[in-house]
Amino acid sequence: KQEVTQIPAALSVPEGENLVLNCSFTDSAIYNLQWFRQDPGKGLTSLLLIQSSQREQTSGRLNASLDKSSGRSTLYIAASQPGDSATYLCAVFSGYSTLTFGKGTMLLVSP
Amino acid sequence: DTAVSQTPKYLVTQMGNDKSIKCEQNLGHDTMYWYKQDSKKFLKIMFSYNNKELIINETVPNRFSPKSPDKAHLNLHINSLELGDSAVYFCASSPTGGYEKLFFGSGTQLSVL
Numbered sequence: 001k002q003e004v005t006q007i008p009a010a011l012s013v014p015e016g017e018n019l020v021l022n023c024s025f026t027d028s029a030i031y032n033l034q035w036f037r038q039d040p041g042k043g044l045t046s047l048l049l050i051q052s053s054q055r056e057q058t059s060g061r062l063n064a065s066l067d068k069s070s071g072r073s074t075l076y077i078a079a080s081q082p083g084d085s086a087t088y089l090c091a092v093f094s095g096y097s098t099l100t101f102g103k104g105t106m107l108l109v110s111p
Numbered sequence: 112d113t114a115v116s117q118t119p120k121y122l123v124t125q126m127g128n129d130k131s132i133k134c135e136q137n138l139g140h141d142t143m144y145w146y147k148q149d150s151k152k153f154l155k156i157m158f159s160y161n162n163k164e165l166i167i168n169e170t171v172p173n174r175f176s177p178k179s180p181d182k183a184h185l186n187l188h189i190n191s192l193e194l195g196d197s198a199v200y201f202c203a204s205s206p207t208g209g210y211e212k213l214f215f216g217s218g219t220q221l222s223v224l
Contacts, residue, residue, distance in 0.1 A: 031210060043115070043201055043215035089154070093209040098144075098167050101154040
């Protein structure tokens with residue numbers, strides 16, 4: 001059974017810092033991995049999707065890497081801004097139309 | 112022109128009642144889902160439908176019955192509501208079932224009193 005763990009559970013940084021969020025999964029037989037952002041009272045927004053054959057994906061200040069063999073992914077946020085404050089969730093797709101989610105990292109970026 | 116819309120946003124009801132949550136997507140996707148996010152913020156799949164057909168039913172009590180009248184709609188009906196059903200329920204869709212990005216609705220906060 002696939003399990004996804006995210007560390008840290010919460011992170012508080014001053015504006016402008018670069019930061020890394022971590023995600024690990026127990027079964028490396030995945031098709032892809034997604035990073036989502038969840039704002040309070042709102043749904044999830046998919047930020048980046050990395051296919052199993054890829055090593056990384058970039059979108060603006062966000063860079064996600066995937067090391068499938070070791071069961072790890074990182075989300076790198078450059079030059080953090082207060083608007084980046086949200087919960088970030090990692091999810092892996094192992095087939096059968098379902099994603100397995102981690103519990104998320106709650107990020108607070110202070111001005 | 113919201114991509115995935117679900118109603119209502121908030122639902123407060125008494126134990127034992129029956130309630131429904133509606134979901135619609137205008138993205139032309141084939142696959143739709145219901146996820147439950149509990150008080151610890153853990154998201155778990157409940158159901159997955161592909162082109163109106165049930166694909167996944169993840170050990171959800173049979174008080175929960177999804178209905179997909181067409182591939183753009185996936186409604187969730189809950190009978191005999193219990194206190195433990197209180198959670199946020201999210202509808203989502205994807206083009207063909209997980210190989211691409213998922214698009215989520217904004218959630219329905221269900222509170223059972």
